[in-house]
Amino acid sequence: MALISRYRDFTANWQPDLSRRVLLVFITGLIAGCTSKPEQWLDKTSLILPDTYLGQVYLIPDAPSALAHRIEAVRESQAYIEAEYFSWAGDVSGMTLWQELRAAADRGVKVRIIVDDLLFFDDKWLVDIDTHPNLSIKIFNPFNARKLGWLTRAADFEMHRDKLNHRLHEKYFNVDGEVMILGGRNIGDDYFGYSPKANFFDLDVMVKGEVITEYEHNFDNLWASQLTVPVSEVIGFNPKKHSGSFDKAHDKVMSENRPLQESISRKVSALPTPEYIGASLTPIFDSAHKGTDSQSYLRKRIEHLANVNQWPVEELFLSTPYMIESDEHQALFSGLAEREVEVTVLTNSVASNDSPFASAYYQAYRPALMAKGIHIYEYDSHALHYSNFYNANAYYHNKAFIADNTMSFIGSSNFDPRSDMTNLELGLLIESQVFATELKTYLLGSHKDKFWLVSQGEGENYVWSKQGERTGKEPRMKSDNRFINSFYRMLKIQNEL
Known part of the structure; x- marks a missing residue:
């Protein structure tokens, strides 16, 4: 469960x-x-063989580079960005990426994000980001309990177990259909080597080619399904009271972690050009x-x-x-x-x-x-x-x-x-x-x-x-x-x- x-x-x-x-x-x-x-x-019909495409892949070599490549891709975006993750922390890495996505939205890039609800509660700043006309967030299979922490959420789960047991565990990041990042990483300091307490050894692959359209179809189907709900319908938000809550949350995190910000910035600036490998690619x-x-x-x-x-x-x-x-x-x-x-x-x-x-x-x-x-x-x-x-x-x-x-x-x-x-x-x-x-x-x-x-x-x-x-x-x-x-x-x- x-x-x-x-x-x-x-x-x-x-x-x-x-x-x-x-x-x-x-x-x-x-x-x-x-x-x-x-x-x-x-x-x-569930076992019909999927199509295979010719494309290119690049294995990201280390954890900090995985965040840096996402940031670089967002900065180079022209038309749209879509992503889905199980967890997206409100730490330095998470807030940095949200800020970059909002900056892309300011340039006219259409941004759509799906996140699972297990680790989100009454986060007003998430709705504050969603108020941007070019940035939309949906929550997968939302809980009913949003306040008072895990005790009320555990009770909510017990009452609605058959529904709430199913979570979104997909990890997907796509910019303009030109470059896609897949793998096991969630978004957070511990997945990019920036946590002082514990870090995950994980991997990501960057992908180019026609196969990306299959993942876009998968994302579109999930976005249009009843499994995902606009964040504004899930978390209560009063514009007069909560407007600007993202900037406050972002600035607080950043003011306490200047060395991490500088390290992330240096990593993005020093990224080498990816050396892609040609391959046959099959989406699953x-x-x-x-x-x-x-x-x-x-x-x-x-x-x-x-x-x-x-x-x-x-x-x-x-x-x-x-x-x-x-x-x-x-x-x-x-x-x-x-x-x-x-x-x-x-x-x-x-x-x-x-x-x-x-x-x-x-x-x-x-x-x-x-x-x-x-x-x-x-x-x-x-x-x-x-x-x-x-x-x-x-x-x-x-x-x-x-x-x-x-x-x-x-x-x-x-x-x-x-x-x-x-x-x-x-x-x-x-x-x-x-x-x-x-x-x-x-x-x-x-x-x-x-x-x-x-x-x-x-x-x-x-x-x-x-x-x-x-x-x-x-x-x-x-x-x-x-x-x-x-x-x-x-x-x-x-x-x-």
Whole structure:
């Protein structure tokens, strides 16, 4: 369910204070009866093979560059900008991008933004931006509770669970149909290397070519659907009282973070010209019907493409922040093992996972993965990325796979039941050996110092090794986590994560 699975997305930078513990208690109570799993079925029309286009792709090399490329694209915009995200923080990165979008709107550029409602409450400044004649914001699947914080929202969720469980998890940024950015990043300091508390290791790909029109159609359909509501209809706004609230919120954030502003400005000024790679590009989408039938459209469409084109044959290289067991995933790994496909998984360690629930269930799932001969690399919570402004605690957030060193997938979807059956997701299949090699280097080849390789030890024990360091215990896991993780697993909520 959303309130627990996205706990991992919005508490990454929280300190373990009273508010976090209270929220955890409420969420745990809500999910106890929330473990039903729908029967899987898809009609034949849902598995029609999508068109493939020739285009160009560029893998953004680091987190600060990912924000800088968005800013640069906005400044070069001529006609329109459209974007959709699960979360968009009101921090330096988030406010900087909002300011740039408003400046583009001042020049006559038409801006449309869709954001999920889980992390927005009574934010008057969001409506204040929307009052601009060229800038429109819609909220996906809005909550009814907007005030008094998470306690009232949790109650709202409990009363309207079937509807509010479905969240928008797509990440998409398109400028003029000329350049598009896809990947796993949300908008916020922790996704661009600017958080002093914790940062995500994530990825984005910049795309050029006719394939962008398919994503525009997907955006238009969502914009016109009943799932999205104008922000002015969701958040109460009094022009006399709240006009100028964005400028106040923006100026307050910026006045407290001058060094970050200067770093962002320098990064934009020093951006190199992207070196694009030619590739065959296939768009992959979920269906808006997922909000009522809870079917795994995106995953089934990828599997159908793989079966028709007979890949992978030799190797599957899978990157996911959350590795949660499901019958479908077990069947996939069993089939790959029977075909003797070599499988490598990159994911969070128990300590580096920003979701305590996901780490608990992954910990129990790991023996089954190891038994199938899967190679596992777990991200170190103390990994350092020297391109970041702050090197703080680290979380792994890359969502991708590479099949046979040729076919790559980059998108918003995690390898968990929630991405399969509940949230709206999207992605891009990229057929290029050159790009696949570059992506694998980005994920692991140039970052091996940031991962623990898990291997079988004596009996049922495991050994974690990294750059000559070896340990027979979960790296950096706190002692009390063993009891806590056991408690989480007793809830049997893996189908909601």
